[in-house]
Amino acid sequence: MPSPNAPGDATTPPASPNPNDPPVPASRGSDKQSFAFPTLAKRVPVTITKVIDAVCRIYMTKGFEADPRNDGKTTADAKKIVADVGRLRYELQHDRKLEHIRDDGEGDFEEWNEVLDKYFPGATFFSATWLFVECYVYRRIREAIQLAPTWRSFDPFLESKTSSFKDSAKAVEDLVSRFWEPPKPAILSSPEAVRLLFHELVQVCLWGNSMDLSLLPNLTAETVEELQSRASSGLAAAEANILRNDIEAAWTHIGQKSGAQIDFVLDNAAFELFSDLVFADHLHLTGRAAKTVFHVKTIPWFVSDTMISDFDLLLAQLLDPAFFGFASATQTKVEALVARWKGYLQRGEWVLREHRFWCSGFAFWHIAERAPDLFEQLNASHLIIFKGDLNYRKLVYDAHWPVTTPFAEAIGPVWAGVPVLALRTNKADCIVGLDEGVEAAVLAKGDEDWRWSAKYGVVEFAK
Ligand code: F6P
Ligand code: MG
Numbered sequence: 001m002p003s004p005n006a007p008g009d010a011t012t013p014p015a016s017p018n019p020n021d022p023p024v025p026a027s028r029g030s031d032k033q034s035f036a037f038p039t040l041a042k043r044v045p046v047t048i049t050k051v052i053d054a055v056c057r058i059y060m061t062k063g064f065e066a067d068p069r070n071d072g073k074t075t076a077d078a079k080k081i082v083a084d085v086g087r088l089r090y091e092l093q094h095d096r097k098l099e100h101i102r103d104d105g106e107g108d109f110e111e112w113n114e115v116l117d118k119y120f121p122g123a124t125f126f127s128a129t130w131l132f133v134e135c136y137v138y139r140r141i142r143e144a145i146q147l148a149p150t151w152r153s154f155d156p157f158l159e160s161k162t163s164s165f166k167d168s169a170k171a172v173e174d175l176v177s178r179f180w181e182p183p184k185p186a187i188l189s190s191p192e193a194v195r196l197l198f199h200e201l202v203q204v205c206l207w208g209n210s211m212d213l214s215l216l217p218n219l220t221a222e223t224v225e226e227l228q229s230r231a232s233s234g235l236a237a238a239e240a241n242i243l244r245n246d247i248e249a250a251w252t253h254i255g256q257k258s259g260a261q262i263d264f265v266l267d268n269a270a271f272e273l274f275s276d277l278v279f280a281d282h283l284h285l286t287g288r289a290a291k292t293v294f295h296v297k298t299i300p301w302f303v304s305d306t307m308i309s310d311f312d313l314l315l316a317q318l319l320d321p322a323f324f325g326f327a328s329a330t331q332t333k334v335e336a337l338v339a340r341w342k343g344y345l346q347r348g349e350w351v352l353r354e355h356r357f358w359c360s361g362f363a364f365w366h367i368a369e370r371a372p373d374l375f376e377q378l379n380a381s382h383l384i385i386f387k388g389d390l391n392y393r394k395l396v397y398d399a400h401w402p403v404t405t406p407f408a409e410a411i412g413p414v415w416a417g418v419p420v421l422a423l424r425t426n427k428a429d430c431i432v433g434l435d436e437g438v439e440a441a442v443l444a445k446g447d448e449d450w451r452w453s454a455k456y457g458v459v460e461f462a463k
Pocket of ligand 2: 056267268302304306388
């Protein structure tokens with residue numbers, strides 16, 4: 001259902017926009033020119049197939065049910081998941097109506113169904129908004145797993161997250177060698193040195209988002225290394241690809257307070273999470289932060305997103321000398337780094353926080369009304385850092401704003417006065433905050449796919 005509103009029409013957006021008809025038209029799979037179409041037609045079916053493959057790889061092994069490592073999982077439940085997830089893929093590929101989520105014991109199924117009834121009656125996978133549909137797909141995968149009781153703790157994406165982290169050895173080693181020990185007093189006493197380090201680490205954190213398991217499902221170790229080199233050794237060259245760069249504005253803001261609370265709304269696990277932690281660590285070591293809250297997902301989400309279990313696993317993988325197989329001098333540095341991070345966690349200076357809202361289909365324009373408790377907590381923060389593409393899409397309602405729309409306008413009235421920093425590599429159509437001429441310059445280079453290739457990124461700040 002196309003929106004009747006043209007971009008920029010809504011000077012006074014409604015208090016609670018309709019998720020299927022937001023103030024500015026949103027991306028939909030029915031638009032064949034957009035990245036929504038190939039995503040729903042090709043990429044998401046591949047992801048769903050990988051879920052089926054992951055289940056089959058486990059249960060189709062000899063002696064599966066008797067193997068204690070399988071934790072009592074049954075073949076009957078495995079077949080149920082395969083059937084349910086297969087049905088989801090069929091419904092998507094035949095553009096069927098979005099069905100209710102069944103009562104799978106998760107506390108949010110009723111809310112999903114109310115939203116489906118109220119805003120998406122009769123909507124199909126390609127006619128509804130891309131943002132909502134893609135979130136709905138991951139919620140349906142969760143439903144299939146929850147309704148197979150012996151598989152409830154199964155994360156279908158765990159293997160891909162683990163193997164991508166293993167392939168990140170070189171980039172991890174680069175960052176460890178630079179950041180394993182606290183900055184020397186000579187650095188800390190030089191405001192310019194600290195400013196430059198902040199610039200560098202924001203970019204580390206930004207390009208840590210460029211690698212994406214759902215965007216690049218057949219990653220080779222070489223591609224991983226090439227992409228990650230931007231987040232370690234290749235920063236200077238990559239800076240030209242930041243199409244809107246508010247790092248200095250963010251630095252000015254962050255410099256106004258020491259010992260502050262900083263919040264990270266995390267995106268992907270594995271290397272991206274590692275780069276986020278290096279940055280968060282640095283904010284503590286330089287006195288900017290006294291408390292950092294990491295917001296994580298409650299269910300396996302968009303293939304690579306971080307849950308509490310991924311966070312814990314990352315620390316365990318770093319401490320396992322066999323995981324990367326680093327030389328002992330490097331492994332000793334890794335251990336020092338992780339010991340410091342564990343200290344923050346033990347002292348409550350680093351906190352992990354889950355909230356279902358991050359795994360809903362809602363754009364962040366709805367946070368105050370849908371998750372008032374979370375919004376109130378976030379209001380205590382001196383800076384909220386939103387990582388990645390999906391968080392950015394949710395901030396700007398995944399809508400077709402003119403590219404020069406100010407970021408503060410596109411994130412909606414609810415964030416007015418709240419310090420927000422988005423670090424996002426471009427993997428979807430929506431983009432705002434660009435200066436006049438930036439889009440034309442990128443197109444002149446022949447980068448037709450600049451909105452979603454992850455070659456370009458934005459660092460956008462508003463308060
Ligand atoms: O599939 C939609 C999408 O936004 C992609 O374009 C992107 O690959 C993925 O979801 C999520 O990206 P990120 O992990 O950066 O949020
Ligand atoms: Mg993600």
